[in-house]
Amino acid sequence: MTPCTVTTGFFTLGKCGVMAVAGCPSCGRALCANHITEGGLCPECAAARNQVGHPAAAAAYRRRTHRHRTSQEYSDAGWYTGFDSYDRAPFDPGAGANQDYLDDGSDALVDS
Amino acid sequence: MFWRDQKAALAGFHPLHQALVHERGFAATQPAQGWTALIDSLYRHAGLVKRGKWALPARTLDVLVPLIIEICSDLGPKGTLAVTADLRGRDVPGKTGPERKLAVRPPIRSASEAWVVDPWLRLRGELRDGSILEILVVDRERKRKITKRNPRGKTKWKRKSKVVQTIRVRRRLPVDAVSRVPATPPPPWIGAFVREGERRSILAAAKLTRMPASGQEQVDRILSVATEPFRWTSENRGIA
Numbered sequence: 349m350t351p352c353t354v355t356t357g358f359f360t361l362g363k364c365g366v367m368a369v370a371g372c373p374s375c376g377r378a379l380c381a382n383h384i385t386e387g388g389l390c391p392e393c394a395a396a397r398n399q400v401g402h403p404a405a406a407a408a409y410r411r412r413t414h415r416h417r418t419s420q421e422y423s424d425a426g427w428y429t430g431f432d433s434y435d436r437a438p439f440d441p442g443a444g445a446n447q448d449y450l451d452d453g454s455d456a457l458v459d460s
Numbered sequence: 461m462f463w464r465d466q467k468a469a470l471a472g473f474h475p476l477h478q479a480l481v482h483e484r485g486f487a488a489t490q491p492a493q494g495w496t497a498l499i500d501s502l503y504r505h506a507g508l509v510k511r512g513k514w515a516l517p518a519r520t521l522d523v524l525v526p527l528i529i530e531i532c533s534d535l536g537p538k539g540t541l542a543v544t545a546d547l548r549g550r551d552v553p554g555k556t557g558p559e560r561k562l563a564v565r566p567p568i569r570s571a572s573e574a575w576v577v578d579p580w581l582r583l584r585g586e587l588r589d590g591s592i593l594e595i596l597v598v599d600r601e602r603k604r605k606i607t608k609r610n611p612r613g614k615t616k617w618k619r620k621s622k623v624v625q626t627i628r629v630r631r632r633l634p635v636d637a638v639s640r641v642p643a644t645p646p647p648p649w650i651g652a653f654v655r656e657g658e659r660r661s662i663l664a665a666a667k668l669t670r671m672p673a674s675g676q677e678q679v680d681r682i683l684s685v686a687t688e689p690f691r692w693t694s695e696n697r698g699i700a
């Protein structure tokens with residue numbers, strides 16, 4: 349099976365990983381059924397063309413805008429360029445997301 | 461549309477949607493699908509309900525919804541997002557603290573101040589990378605009442621108000637996470653702190669002395685502060 353390599357998440361970054369059924373005609377990345385947007389494009393390519401009708405394209409657009417804006421705000425160039433290279437990086441199953449977590453629930457964020 | 465039709469539409473909305481209309485807030489914990497169901501319901505509101513009395517509170521669609529959407533995309537399949545939203549505004553009973561007399565000198569005859577504290581948004585998400593993200597937004601208004609005697613001997617009084625907003629974010633890292641100080645400091649309006657423990661926490665806080673002028677600006681401010689704790693771990697920087 350070829351996994352979908354669309355980037356997911358807003359602060360945490362991950363790859364979709366669901367079985368791909370097509371490729372993006374622009375960048376060639378593997379896409380699952382949920383990540384095919386207008387014209388068959390992947391969400392990132394659609395966002396780059398300001399085609400944000402598909403929810404995943406709108407999400408990609410907002411994430412890019414946020415990364416770009418905050419990398420300037422923080423004078424942290426790598427915050428955006430690193431994301432860019434991540435987004436184009438090959439898919440490595442098992443990288444990033446760690447579902448197996450426990451919360452100890454202690455001391456909540458308390459306003460004083 | 462008649463009110464009874466609108467009332468029927470309201471009754472069919474998501475329970476938290478109804479709580480927003482009738483109580484101007486809610487507290488709930490649920491996984492991403494639950495929040496998606498609420499947001500789908502909220503998007504149907506404008507088309508079905510026109511009566512002003514049943515309008516969604518300010519900050520619902522332009523602040524609360526965008527924040528929930530972004531954070532839900534970071535939740536794991538089993539992770540939940542807890543939201544406590546109080547969108548009643550500052551002028552409701554219980555939010556104003558005691559009035560305190562201030563020392564004055566002529567021509568001011570008396571002055572008093574009271575603080576209104578409005579913690580209107582609290583979010584807590586169990587993210588898929590194993591970290592816990594918490595966001596707290598509090599508006600504080602200082603209300604002053606001043607009585608003054610003018611040169612003609614007439615007593616006049618006036619009110620002054622100043623509003624500040626604090627945004628506090630904490631990301632509790634996964635137990636074995638590798639983190640390091642980012643190469644650049646946050647912008648001057650954001651402070652960052654680290655709390656060591658079994659799990660390291662990165663805290664970021666900001667105090668806005670000028671209130672955001674739009675929902676978009678409010679969302680951007682909150683997301684800007686929330687960005688800092690994610691710069692500390694390389695996975696989120698995208699350098700994989």
Ligand SMILES: [Zn+2]
Pocket residue numbers: 372373374375376377389390391392393394
């Ligand atoms: Zn593409």
Ligand SMILES: [Zn+2]
Pocket residue numbers: 352353354364365366379380381382383
């Ligand atoms: Zn996909």
